Amino acid sequence: MSESLSETVSLSVVDGIATVLIDNPPVNALGATVRKGLVAAAEKIASDTAIKAAVLTAKARTFPAGADIAEFATGMTDPWLPEVVNTIEALEKPVVAAIYGTALGGGLEVALGCHYRVAAASAKLGVPEVQLGLLPGAGGTQRLPRIVGAEAALQMMVTGKPIKAPLAEKMGLVDKVVADDALMDEALAMAKAVMAKDGPLPRVSEMTEWTEKDRADSDLLDKFRAEHGRMFRGVIAPDHILETVRAAIELPFAEGMAVENERFMTLFASDQSRALRHVFFAMRETAKVPDIAKDTPLIDVKSVGVIGAGTMGGGIAMCFANIGIPVTIVEVKQEALDRGLGVIRKNYENTAKKGRMTAEDVETRMGLLTGSLNMEDLGDKDLIIEAVFESMEIKEKVFSRLDTIAKPGAILASNTSYLDIDHIATFTSRPEMVLGLHFFSPANVMPLLEIVRGEKSSDSVIATGMKLAKAIRKTPVLARVCDGFIANRLMYPYIDLAIEMLVAGTPMQVIDSAMRDYGFAMGPLQMLDLVGLDVITFPAEVNVTGELVKLERRGQKLNGGFYDYDEKRRGTPAPAAIDVVDKVRKHRGIAGDKELSPEQVMAGLLYPVVNEGAKILEEGIAMRAGDIDVAAILGYNWPAYQGGPMCWADIHGLPKIVAGLEAMGQKPAALLKKLASEGGSFT
Ligand code: T1G
DSSP: OEEEEEEEEEEEEEEEEEEEEEEEETTTTOOHHHHHHHHHHHHHHHHHHTTOEEEESSTOOOOOOOOHHHHHHHHHOSOHHHHHHHHHHOOSSOOOEEEEEETTOOOOOHHHHSSSEEEEEOEEOOOOGGTTTTTTTTTTHHHHHHOHHHHHHHHHHHOOOOEEEEHHHHTTSSSSOOOOOGGGHHHHHHHHHHHOOOSOOOOOGGHHHHHHHHHHHHTTTHHHHHHHGGGGGSOOOHHHHHHHHHHHHOOOOOHHHHHHHHHHHHHHSSSSHHHHHHHHHHHHHHTTTTSOTTTTTOOOOOEEEEEEEEEHHHHHHHOOOOOOOOOEESSHHHHHHHHHHHHHHHHHHHHHHHTTHHHHHOOOOOHTEEEESSGGGGTTOEEEEEOOOOHHHHHHHHHHHHHHHHHHOOEEEOSSSSSSSSHHTSSSSSSGGEEEEEOOSSSSTTOOEEEETTTTTHHHHHHHHHHHHHHTTOOEEEEEEETTTHHHHHHHHHHHHHHHHHTTTTTTHHHHHHHHHTOOSHHHHHHHHHHOGGGGOOSSSHHHHHHHHTTTTBBBBBBBSSSEEOOOOEEEEEEHHHHHHHHHHHHHHHOOOOOOHHHHHHHHHHHHHHHHHHOOOOOOBBBBBBHHHHHHHHHOOOGGGOOOHHHHHHHHHHHHHHHHHHHTTTTOOOHHHHHHHHOOOOO
């Protein structure tokens, strides 16, 4: 007979063993009703003499995947999770955690408050709080070092990466790993076995073996920080995590908990955590299209055609082959087709060399790819993606032809990065079947996929595009038609103005280091060198990138660009580039004596990007500010801990940005001005 202890927690007793069941879909997050239910369960276990032991587990897809992140925005209430965990641990009757799915964050911390842990073989366990700019705030920083040692605990907490159950067992984090379908039986059997045992219960907070070892290794923490410096760069949570582990090694448990709590609250109030929590939800929001009904019929895509076997076409073909969908790739010349298929094979072989797939996988994937010189071969495909040269004339030829070849109901997509999808749709008799699928290069790697919705694109086509994006492990962002859609349009000013600053007199290394200090892995000019100067075209008749390309300086791939590169690809400002800048200055009659400070560089580049984002939003090109942030983070590696341009603008202060833009002689977007004047925010 099951007793409901709260809306989301129930308890039933069989043969003296209580089963505490959490039922809080979708991921059994430890929200207020769960916490209340767990406290009630602990009280029941303590007071009911018929109960000799307990098993704690959950329903549906996973053991609790953490605290309820959504609750952070509305304010957490009693009982707080640390107290809940301590209450479970303090019980005098054994509690066995039956772990499956993804026991993450607070979920793992609850399991650590139990006396025993049994895990399903497919379970994963982790503490990903660092990805939210936080640290495990329910005793994890104090219990993990005690049960697996400081080094392993730091590895888990600073990377945030989950570990598989067998490794967890090896580390001592779980007592037993069992077959998935035997989890409950095994957990009940363990409860039965331990309920008869005498002696004190194993409480992680009282374990001392690891702490003694770690205390003896005085430079353990400094060594860890030195070895993993990259993970500490720019973000604040890892240093706080390190200090909580120091407390776990040096202090009694209760004092260590006080350190954890203090540092958790510091992080919780930080801009970085606000930004990362925004990004967590924004990444999941992008797939939701409010004006398309949830039951919109989807088009079944079981076969794909790709036109063009170049870098983009090849990468796109791989995305579908990777999930077992056969792809026919069409080229105009055999040698281009052979080259394209050769590049795909090489990509797979390189992945196999890294041990991420087997030689057999390579053949399976290649077996899904068929080359053809004949567009007629696409006649039976469910989805056809054009990835040819960016010229409307060529698109017209391709889509007019496709219209006569493709079967009824086939989706016709263009991978164009900026051309007008509505215009492309007019080359067919079926505009409702046309959309943009804008992949970012390399298409088989970059996680962003812009789904470009034409005026006439049907709801089914858009809904299918959004679902397909997730199926090929991309994050979709819906865009309406404009030059550059969302990510490229957003970043045009960033790149354009960086070059303007260089011509006006700010040294390239000042510009790039300012943006690395902001959090980008590389500055705008370094990025141009990496992407290739020949892929960027600027209108002015004489411009820096054009002149560099004329000198056969195409960036890292050929002779350097703004920078010269040594064999380790370390860049130094190139004299040839400085000469080109001088030439452009002379041609435009610019003195080149205006050197900006790093702060001015940051404002000068970031404010116009925010302004462009505001225009993208007010024009309805993007549905949400969060979508723009996701596009910037996934398309241009905007540092996630800054939240993306729109979230960063809210944190930085919209009135400051409006004033800064006006001081630069730029007109703030109406939406930006309105929000700034009303104390509003984008996110
Ligand atoms: N809180 C609230 N909602 C959550 C959630 C959470 N922890 N995790 C997922 N969701 C929602 C998500 O927004 C989506 O909602 C749905 O569940 C499915 O998620 C004190 C402070 C578990 C691996 O960081 O990593 O514990 O869009 O699309 O791909 O120390 O969700 O359907 O409306 O991602 O199968 C620590 C975060 C929290 C884990 C499943 N825990 N979640 O992936 O589904 S902080 C985390 C995930 C904490 C304590 C600290 C993944 C997943 P909707 P999904 P998925």
